[in-house]
Amino acid sequence: MTEFIRVLDLYAQKRYDEFEMILTQEIKSDRAKAFEFLKYCLQSSGSTKIVTPHELIYYVSPDRFIEIFAFCLPALGLNYKEAERSGISLQHYLLEHLSWQAPGLFHTHLENIWEKSVDELAQAWQDSGEIHHTRLVECLEDESRASEHRQALLRLELSNCVAGFELARQYGKPQDTIWMVVDDEWKNVPNTQGLYLLETAGVEFRDGSWHRLYNTASYHFKFPEEALEAHNSQANEHMKLNDDSWKLTSTADTIRYGGVGSAGCPICERESHHLFTLKTAPAGFDITTPIVFESCLYCMMSSRPMYAHHDDSGRPTIEPSYQVFERTYEPKPLQEMTVSLSQTPDRFYRQEWSGVQNLSRLGGPATWIQGPEHEICPSCNKRMLFLSQLGDGIDYIHTTIYIFWCNSCRISAVLNTYT
Numbered sequence: 136m137t138e139f140i141r142v143l144d145l146y147a148q149k150r151y152d153e154f155e156m157i158l159t160q161e162i163k164s165d166r167a168k169a170f171e172f173l174k175y176c177l178q179s180s181g182s183t184k185i186v187t188p189h190e191l192i193y194y195v196s197p198d199r200f201i202e203i204f205a206f207c208l209p210a211l212g213l214n215y216k217e218a219e220r221s222g223i224s225l226q227h228y229l230l231e232h233l234s235w236q237a238p239g240l241f242h243t244h245l246e247n248i249w250e251k252s253v254d255e256l257a258q259a260w261q262d263s264g265e266i267h268h269t270r271l272v273e274c275l276e277d278e279s280r281a282s283e284h285r286q287a288l289l290r291l292e293l294s295n296c297v298a299g300f301e302l303a304r305q306y307g308k309p310q311d312t313i314w315m316v317v318d319d320e321w322k323n324v325p326n327t328q329g330l331y332l333l334e335t336a337g338v339e340f341r342d343g344s345w346h347r348l349y350n351t352a353s354y355h356f357k358f359p360e361e362a363l364e365a366h367n368s369q370a371n372e373h374m375k376l377n378d379d380s381w382k383l384t385s386t387a388d389t390i391r392y393g394g395v396g397s398a399g400c401p402i403c404e405r406e407s408h409h410l411f412t413l414k415t416a417p418a419g420f421d422i423t424t425p426i427v428f429e430s431c432l433y434c435m436m437s438s439r440p441m442y443a444h445h446d447d448s449g450r451p452t453i454e455p456s457y458q459v460f461e462r463t464y465e466p467k468p469l470q471e472m473t474v475s476l477s478q479t480p481d482r483f484y485r486q487e488w489s490g491v492q493n494l495s496r497l498g499g500p501a502t503w504i505q506g507p508e509h510e511i512c513p514s515c516n517k518r519m520l521f522l523s524q525l526g527d528g529i530d531y532i533h534t535t536i537y538i539f540w541c542n543s544c545r546i547s548a549v550l551n552t553y554t
């Protein structure tokens with residue numbers, strides 16, 4: 136305890152570097168200590184006004200979530216401003232993180248959160264099924280509550296069940312146009328195909344039934360210890376990669392990651408960049424391998440996908456459908472290494488965006504930075520499968536790279552988004 140007082144004193148004295156150093160080297164490195172420190176801060180918050188340690192939740196074992204949740208209950212019906220005024224902003228931040236990592240804890244409290252309309256906790260509806268549908272429909276049928284309709288529809292999507300998707304389709308504004316690639320150009324065309332896209336849920340209504348736009352099986356990339364250590368020995372304290380999303384149990388599957396590509400970029404005529412190669416599809420993936428994913432980090436433009444056709448051996452040919460773009464920097468290829476695949480832990484199945492989390496993964500739902508964007512295959516015009524994302528980490532790419540795949544046309548789309 137006296138040790139914790141000493142740490143918090145450093146913070147109070149604005150000696151942030153020392154504070155971060157002790158936090159990283161002594162507290163974050165020990166799951167039990169991380170929990171005890173977080174508990175101490177929760178019990179003394181209001182007086183300490185400390186906000187920083189909310190990220191400690193990523194260092195705490197998930198079996199302590201229920202205890203942390205209990206400490207945070209007073210902040211449940213408050214928005215951020217109200218929580219701050221009551222001196223419990225730490226509790227509020229922790230609830231936000233918990234709503235992503237353990238939405239089930241919130242399911243018996245949905246009515247309370249809905250009543251107080253705390254938008255920051257929308258994730259609490261994730262996987263809640265039909266339990267709160269009646270109240271959401273009541274809202275959607277009430278024209279005087281039109282300003283809340285968008286939030287109600289979002290929650291129906293998040294409830295993540297066909298009944299919820301059907302209600303969202305029924306009460307959502309008729310989607311009369313969709314974006315499609317027509318004659319090599321993106322155009323807004325009439326939706327004559329009865330498509331219905333619920334982008335937040337990652338599902339689409341097509342040919343009379345609902346289809347997932349992501350692969351439900353999910354594996355995180357487990358980067359080699361040496362690469363992590365080399366990175367951490369040079370990074371600033373607050374940029375070290377050491378939370379639970381980096382400490383995974385690997386499986387036998389390994390993939391080649393990074394390095395220079397073989398396709399070459401037809402746009403800038405520089406070398407292409409190898410993202411990763413899938414030699415075989417891991418369990419739960421119905422895709423035809425091998426596939427070599429490449430892109431040009433120099434030419435990649437935010438919010439415009441770069442397409443590649445893949446031959447039977449998986450080798451890509453990048454589509455020259457981009458304009459030449461002059462940059463003031465020359466991006467280096469991703470560090471070449473062998474990465475192993477590790478089954479995504481439940482707590483990270485849906486990940487919120489954060490600066491130092493391991494977001495690099497194969498399968499599972501995407502972590503969108505700027506809102507969902509599911510790409511359409513330029514050949515068959517069907518929406519592609521969201522297959523993978525690569526985030527910042529050992530390589531600072533300052534973006535998240537999203538990879539989509541059309542298995543019947545063997546076309547990949549690589550999209551990136553900046554914060």
Ligand SMILES: [Zn+2]
Nearest residue numbers: 400403431434
């Ligand atoms: Zn290029």
Ligand SMILES: [Zn+2]
Nearest residue numbers: 512515541544
């Ligand atoms: Zn296609």
